[in-house]
Amino acid sequence: MASSSGSKANGHSAPLPRCVEDREKLEKQRFADDNVLTHSAREQEIVEDNVMEMFEIFLDKYQELTLEKKSFSPCLDREKHLAYLKKGLIQLSSSYECLDASRPWLCYWIVHSIKLLDVDIPEEIAAHVIQFLAKCQCPDGGFGGGPYQYPHLAPTYAAILALAEIGTEDAYCVVNRPKLQSFLMSMRTQDGAFTMHAGGEIDVRGAYCAAVSARLTNVAIPAMFDGTAQWIVSCQSYEGGFAGQPGMEAHGGYTFCSVAALMLLEHDRLMDMTALLRWLCNRQMRYEGGFQGRTNKLVDGCYSFWQAGAFPLIHKILMTENDKALQQEHFMFDQRALQEYILLCCQHRGGGLIDKPGKGRDFYHTCYCLSGLSIAQMGKDDVLGNPENELKPTHPLYNIDLVCANAATKFFETLPVPQPQSSS
Numbered sequence: 001m002a003s004s005s006g007s008k009a010n011g012h013s014a015p016l017p018r019c020v021e022d023r024e025k026l027e028k029q030r031f032a033d034d035n036v037l038t039h040s041a042r043e044q045e046i047v048e049d050n051v052m053e054m055f056e057i058f059l060d061k062y063q064e065l066t067l068e069k070k071s072f073s074p075c076l077d078r079e080k081h082l083a084y085l086k087k088g089l090i091q092l093s094s095s096y097e098c099l100d101a102s103r104p105w106l107c108y109w110i111v112h113s114i115k116l117l118d119v120d121i122p123e124e125i126a127a128h129v130i131q132f133l134a135k136c137q138c139p140d141g142g143f144g145g146g147p148y149q150y151p152h153l154a155p156t157y158a159a160i161l162a163l164a165e166i167g168t169e170d171a172y173c174v175v176n177r178p179k180l181q182s183f184l185m186s187m188r189t190q191d192g193a194f195t196m197h198a199g200g201e202i203d204v205r206g207a208y209c210a211a212v213s214a215r216l217t218n219v220a221i222p223a224m225f226d227g228t229a230q231w232i233v234s235c236q237s238y239e240g241g242f243a244g245q246p247g248m249e250a251h252g253g254y255t256f257c258s259v260a261a262l263m264l265l266e267h268d269r270l271m272d273m274t275a276l277l278r279w280l281c282n283r284q285m286r287y288e289g290g291f292q293g294r295t296n297k298l299v300d301g302c303y304s305f306w307q308a309g310a311f312p313l314i315h316k317i318l319m320t321e322n323d324k325a326l327q328q329e330h331f332m333f334d335q336r337a338l339q340e341y342i343l344l345c346c347q348h349r350g351g352g353l354i355d356k357p358g359k360g361r362d363f364y365h366t367c368y369c370l371s372g373l374s375i376a377q378m379g380k381d382d383v384l385g386n387p388e389n390e391l392k393p394t395h396p397l398y399n400i401d402l403v404c405a406n407a408a409t410k411f412f413e414t415l416p417v418p419q420p421q422s423s424s
Contacts, residue, residue: 017074017340017384018289019055020062026055029286040296047298050357051288054345074343074385076373077351078117081366084351085110085117088363089125101145101152104136104159109367111162115401116370116391126166133159134174141176141183151183152197157209160216164408165400172411178418181219184210185420192227203244204235208257211264212398216405218412221420229267232258236271239295240279250279252293252306259310260397268317277314281332283307288345289337290356291372301346301355301365304372305399308338312375312396330379338376339384342369371399 018026030048033041058074065072088110099106107129114121121129135147136159142151143159163171187194187210194206207228214220234246235258241250242258259276262268283291283303291303311331346353346369352361353369374391377383383390395405 017055017058017344018337019059019340019344023059026287031287043298047356048287051299051341051345054357058344074340074389076343076386076389076391077347078388080349080351081347081353081370082114082117082119082351084348084361085113085363085366086125089114089121089129101149102155102158103146104133104143104155104162105145106363107133108158108162108165109363111165112394112400113363113367113370115165115404116374116394118392121166126168126171129162130166130168130171130174133163137174137176138183139179141179141181141186150197152200153184153187153194153206153209153213154196156180156183156213160213161398161400164216164398165404167404167407169411172408175217177217177219177412177415178421180213180217181221181224181418182421184214184219185224188224192225192229192231194228204232204242204254204257204261205244207232208261211261215264216398216408216412218415219418221417223420225265229262229265229270232261233267233270236276240272240275240277241283242276249294252283252291252303255280256306256310259313263313263317264397268313273314273317276310277332280307280310280314284333284337288356289334289341290345291338299341299356301342301353301372302368304338304342304346305368305375308333308372308375309396309399312378316396331375335376335379336384339373339389342373342376343385343389 031041031044033045062072088106092106096106111121111129133143136143136145136149136155138144138151140151142153143156144150144152145155160175163174186198187196187206189195189202193202194210195202196206211225211228214224232242235242235244235254237243237248237250239250241252242255243250244254255276259268259271262271283293284307285292285299288299290299290301291307292299293303293306311333315331342353345357346365348354348361350361352363353366354361355365370391371394374394375396377390378393393402394400395402398405
């Protein structure tokens with residue numbers, strides 16, 4: 001979790017963690033319960049105690065080595081994370097049986113994490129992943145959670161991203177584009193929303209998964225997203241974030257899906273940007289440095305992407321609009337604090353990343369902690385700690401390697417948009 005390597009990154013003095021730079025100021029950010037004892041207040045205090053312990057471990061080592069005139073900085077334990085991820089691509093333990101309907105997700109989480117760590121997937125393993133995902137594709141289009149399972153928008157999204165990130169023509173050609181177009185159209189509702197699967201739930205995840213799948217593979221047609229942007233905007237709550245459905249509570253995952261989908265559909269200015277920014281900025285925890293998913297909830301490493309990932313999108317919107325008052329060379333959240341939380345509090349000692357101190361590792365949190373770390377490293381600010389902590393940049397709309405996203409887009413744009421099949 002830390003290294004005695006030098007403290008230079010990108011040719012500049014690397015910023016120090018807050019627990020080193022201003023311990024007293026950081027302690028003032030701790031939660032105050034105002035003598036009102038509640039279950040949620042107690043849970044928040046426990047989390048902060050656990051985070052404080054991780055800060056203390058780092059600070060003690062930093063001070064010890066400083067006295068010895070040695071440098072010490074936060075370090076991403078790449079080798080342990082890679083070993084954990086590569087093992088997961090080959091064989092999973094029985095504990096993953098509960099994710100039998102999420103196997104394309106497992107492929108995506110692992111492949112994306114490895115790509116962020118700037119390591120190529122071995123050809124033989126990549127071929128096995130391609131073959132497996134091909135078996136998950138359904139005869140009538142879309143992908144299921146495993147071979148012979150019903151098509152579902154979520155694993156369809158995950159499978160397409162995993163194939164795009166492998167990035168070979170063999171991987172791209174797995175996708176049956178005419179059938180995919182037909183499947184996406186069949187998931188549409190009359191008001192422009194999308195159901196996750198036949199007879200399934202309707203929420204903004206469906207709109208986002210459909211928009212990514214259609215745009216990345218070049219199968220989108222105007223009728224596919226008629227009214228979709230307006231339906232998504234109806235999900236923006238009084239808080240400023242987006243809910244899964246109109247009238248529900250704002251949530252980090254749904255908010256990212258909504259903002260990204262609106263950008264993909266080129267209707268991003270329909271949302272209330274001021275309210276959205278206020279809600280998003282208030283989701284970063286003052287003491288921990290990470291993000292919570294909803295108001296009055298605990299910090300969670302996965303929201304390092306689901307919340308922070310919305311900021312580059314907002315930045316792009318404002319830059320496009322020439323909003324000079326908000327143009328800047330960094331995003332509108334504390335990027336250093338987020339890096340600190342991930343590097344000091346979310347790395348499992350056996351490899352992989354976690355929700356918060358004391359939690360177990362899994363591929364989901366490994367993927368989204370690393371994705372959030374990639375986002376937090378973007379812009380002019382230095383990479384926190386060891387310069388080798390720097391990850392490859394992720395595409396802010398798709399959350400796949402930026403080079404892979406551009407290559408996949410270029411490939412599919414050379415193919416004609418399928419003509420919808422007549423229903424007669």
